[in-house]
Amino acid sequence: MTTELPQGGGFGDPAFLPNTQQGIRRRNLSLVLQAITAHGPLSRAAVATRIGLTRAAVSTLVDELIRAELLVELGPERPGTVGRPGSALTVGERGPVGIGAEIGVDHLAVCAVDLHGKVRARATLESDNRGRPPEPVLKELARLVREVTGASRAAGLRPAGLAVAVPGLVARDSHTVVRAPNLGWSELDLGPFLLDGLPLSVDNEANLGALAELWIGGDPAPQDFVHVSAEIGIGAAVVVGGRLLRGTHGFAGELGHVPVRPEGPACPCGGRGCLEQYAGEEAVLRAAGIPYGEQGIGLLAARAEDGDAQARRALRGAGSALGIALSGAVNLLDPQTVILGGALSRLAPWLLPSLERELARRTADPARPKGGTVTVSRLGSEGPLLGAAHSVVQAVLDDPASVAGAVR
Amino acid sequence: MTTELPQGGGFGDPAFLPNTQQGIRRRNLSLVLQAITAHGPLSRAAVATRIGLTRAAVSTLVDELIRAELLVELGPERPGTVGRPGSALTVGERGPVGIGAEIGVDHLAVCAVDLHGKVRARATLESDNRGRPPEPVLKELARLVREVTGASRAAGLRPAGLAVAVPGLVARDSHTVVRAPNLGWSELDLGPFLLDGLPLSVDNEANLGALAELWIGGDPAPQDFVHVSAEIGIGAAVVVGGRLLRGTHGFAGELGHVPVRPEGPACPCGGRGCLEQYAGEEAVLRAAGIPYGEQGIGLLAARAEDGDAQARRALRGAGSALGIALSGAVNLLDPQTVILGGALSRLAPWLLPSLERELARRTADPARPKGGTVTVSRLGSEGPLLGAAHSVVQAVLDDPASVAGAVR
């Protein structure tokens, strides 16, 4: 029998540490490192007051993190106030990096992100992966990963883990893709292809895209939001208190099947009038008079930009439907913001007016300050890839001892 | 400047403890106590393996908790296996109690709950509080509180705090009722009336009702659920990972204004076709041919029980609308269960069939095991009162040191 508390799995879900001496030490290392990554260069004294420890205690923790190359000393701060200026600490340029990978329907991408959140290396490969057998795709991806890890190591960086974003459902705490309809994959264990020494985690791309918003989406990054993307169907990811809500069975975020008009057209899911029937890729393209296919969304964006009335009408309709569905979510969750990500960020200019109108009038509670604001992701289609890499970085921040390893 | 981490407010939200030696001690005391309250009588060894500490460490923690009268030793366990049997520990009968109070539109109630979750004392007063000025109501409530605390002390119990459930909106981390439409109160600070030595917290009754389900609702209690109640409007409380989701502005759970039919009847909130227009008290009573008034719900339940066709039809319709709105929530959140609480639990027999039908067909994802199950609260209208008392108990469990105080 082991502990009863929530056992973290995958990256980004901090593992449970018992309150033993070593556990405390590890947590304190994490607190110091997180304080410094989150709030720019800080002195030891500033860290100490922030996390509630004494300066002396922080000093020893910082020493350990410096030895592990996770922190570097920048030297004396600009003295602004009375007293001896502190010595600024920041995360190292030569420490660990997280490797993120993305398997898209028409591309493969890999990147390395350091503790600063900066992309330090990347590799991309255009290739139509729809219906292709998994083996060659994964071999190509493995090659890209080796390329990026090689470049990272050459730059003095240490890859700390690999996270893969997949357009499909992934079994919790496993490397197995349960089903990825757009790729035509199912029940596929990625471990054999990608496990070469690096810790591996696999997750859904919508989840990772949302986590990217949480970690690098804004300044300050929102902690409670609904992130809507439309890569496969219409997915939403709900982040509450800085934590991704995955749902009891891992199916949270099925915004596409929220009812918009209860007696609307039948949906393959068994319901009627689901959001996907109004704002799904297929429905919108049909309304815009564009054949359903590979380049549909790009074509739609181009036509809307050109002022094509039919395309714009289609997007207005989709925006209204999204607004209706999201007003339910906003009423229920009262999030800080709603973020349009993925392909939706490109279409946002034409979706937003009708979306915001519906949302505003349906969430105008007498006591509510104002209807939740809608923002457009700055990350766009980069979200899942960056989120994957950052999930590895986050795992390092959550437990620096695991990567500092046997450093003295 | 103090710490940056989430600072708990009110009961039930564990305060942040820094990772100092004392902080560890306090957390470990809490872990020991929580393990024992949650999982029946346990031996020291069982607790140790559960929380990941050594038996020796647990021994000292248990000693401290016994000195504080929070734990008692029951003596040797029934030996079932080889080895010396452990000494069973359980929470004391003579320790602290949480005092819960409820201000309803037609009654006042106060109770005392011990660490076992048992009600040890209670006092109730029927009185129509609609539109009554707050002062006399609160004076009566204060009298009931004194009655219950007095009875508790006489029984050797120590009241550890007072939590008040109010049918309205409460400002976060304050004692101030922002507005309680059914009572006709607004901007009222309860502190002056109820602060007599006991720590006070005030919260919305729907929130406390949901927390009651979390703490004493079932065996095992669900950790992720949507709790629907219909005391003022139609409120829902979302519990995720054992934590109540309050929303950025504290307005989470406004299920009543989730759109059911986007072009339906106008709602005072500014939207159209909100759930309240179909399943709100006023709408249902009108559909059932019952005048809107004090005893409306009771009358409705009675008629439905008698087989009144119009009443049953009204409830069927409300059930469908609830099912549609909830299917949105279930698709988005993938909760373990949906709980019908408060007044809805009385009406459940006639709401459930249509509700479950809508819910099942709209959440039948190919990959989803089954549509979320709907359960009816066992607590019924007792939920908020019990939840209030339990929120105090929970605060004790979260930081026993705070109440153990200067014990040796």
Add this chain to the structure above:
DNA sequence: CCTATTTCGTCATGCCGATTGACAAATTAG
């Protein structure tokens, strides 16, 4: 019945790690 085995609770000891208090260093205020 008696012994070996297993598990429990406790004790003395040790060690890890945070706290305490003091100090030199580096800055601003006056």
Add this chain to the structure above:
DNA sequence: CTAATTTGTCAATCGGCATGACGAAATAGG
């Protein structure tokens, strides 16, 4: 230039968990 303030570090201390051994209390097996 002095006083005041803040920083980082050091030595000493102390709190608190780990370790290992012990007696106690049960079962298993001959």
